[in-house]
Amino acid sequence: MTVTRAAWLRQAVEVCLVVLLPAAIISAIATDLGIYVWTTVVIYIIFAMGTNVLVGWSGATSFGQAAYFGTGAYAVALLRERELPNEVLLVLAVLASAVVALTLGILTLRAVGLRFGIITLVFGQLIYLVVFRNDGLGSETGLYPVARSTVLGQDVSDQRTFFWVVVSVLTIVAFVLRRMYQSSFGLTLAAMRDDPLRTVALGLPIRWLRLISFVLAGAVAGLAGGLFAQQQGSASPSMLSFALSGHIILICLLGGRFRFWGAAAGAIVFTWAEYHLRSLTDATDLYLGALLLVIVIAMPDGLAKLWDLTTVALRSRSRTSDRDEVSV
């Protein structure tokens, strides 16, 4: 079908423009330190885009997403002496976090709203404590050293090469999520977010939708965690912490949870703001918190609102809105 192919192509072009083009520019001009920070940014983008499946798409916000990020990180760290290629390592990281997410997802099938949020939070803390107290998992110091494993048989331990590995993963993740977002699956999640009871009245399998989106978010978080362990050279309990779960939700809100690329924008601004603030002051979290508060209060729809205002101004004379415009 030509129509279907056109949709594939449009989405692929969009992902390339948004991800690969800026990545190429960054890679060309950034210093070594810059590349290091940008790699972290890209990993956060992957994590945030996965988390936004819950925060923005389905509306069933989880307050314990670090549990799945950390599961991915520890999966990779535990396998550090096996000399597995990254293709295998990352698949295992995804599987590990998907299994953990599936377990909690099944247990929370009937919980909605605040109750769901609290259960995910408590579960996240439980995993954090189990790891923190477990000598086999390195307790409070974590597991190290974690080397950067090969990709397609190539050594990628150099920071610039590893940056491209992470960017490639983001490209794949963003493309898959982009397709889902514009599919009927994405549409039904949005419906569920707007009015769960109405979705039930239409006969949609709401619990399945919730479970699938929860596992999807967990799996993407695990992928990001697996990359992060290799970026940092270790897996540590902070990767499972509630603080991280909170940060990633803030990133979604900051960027604009109702827009597909909102979480990505949030990750860039948040990570760089945190990085610069840290070199200026000891009270990073205080200033960062204040900054976020201002942005979230002034712009409930996040930074994406700025994008909207810009495009509306640019397009004011051109064609009327259609489906694509609404879902960007």
Add this chain to the structure above:
Amino acid sequence: MTTAVLEATSVSKSFGQVHALSDVSLQIAAGETLGVIGPNGAGKSTLFGVLAGEHRASSGSVVLHGRDITGWNASRVARSGLGRTFQVPRVFTRLTAAQNVEVALVAARHRLGRMTDNLTHDRAMESAAAALLDRVGLASAAGIEAAHLGQGDRKLLELAMALGRGAHVLLLDEPTAGMGRGEARRLVEVVQDLRTVQPELAVLVTAHHMEVILALADRVVLLADGAVRVVGTPQDVAEHPETRRIYLGEDLL
């Protein structure tokens, strides 16, 4: 009498000490429109809730297309061909009118098994949604976010969604509440039109305005204090002494 597509037998529903429905029985045949009238608190919304599977009946049974659906949840009842609109219209506010209908079409098309369907964005569904919007007179609103639609348009949108869902039985809960006269007339026309297009469609409608019931219903049930008081043609029920007593001289016509 033809066989009923929807039949409630001796349905009772209590919320604690409150008996919202007691021993309510009614049948509705294919192609028939049954009006349900009654003062506030008569149990109309509770009756709809029980029929649609949102409330579980304390006793009694509900049969849809010959299948006993008593105790089924709302989702399962919807999948069996019963569609409803809400007194306060419930639409997906951040989605466009067209997307709202598409959600209903997705719900009608598959359950979950066909993931490939889930991942394709198909033009056929878009045109089906456009056709349904056109049928309820909302063609021009297709690209508008439901949050920006007026109350009347939202009610019409709900109707399009129920049709997209493939309902054989339609429950319209106060379809004209909060509407201006012009809008109410348009809704009545849309429903009349639907019955011409889908002659088998059974409609159960509640309304405060007798005008709406007279225009739409083939038969009318008067509900008061959770019980059926009078059943008959709209004219008969309107003129029945019991109706007059309950409405305390309110001008029904």
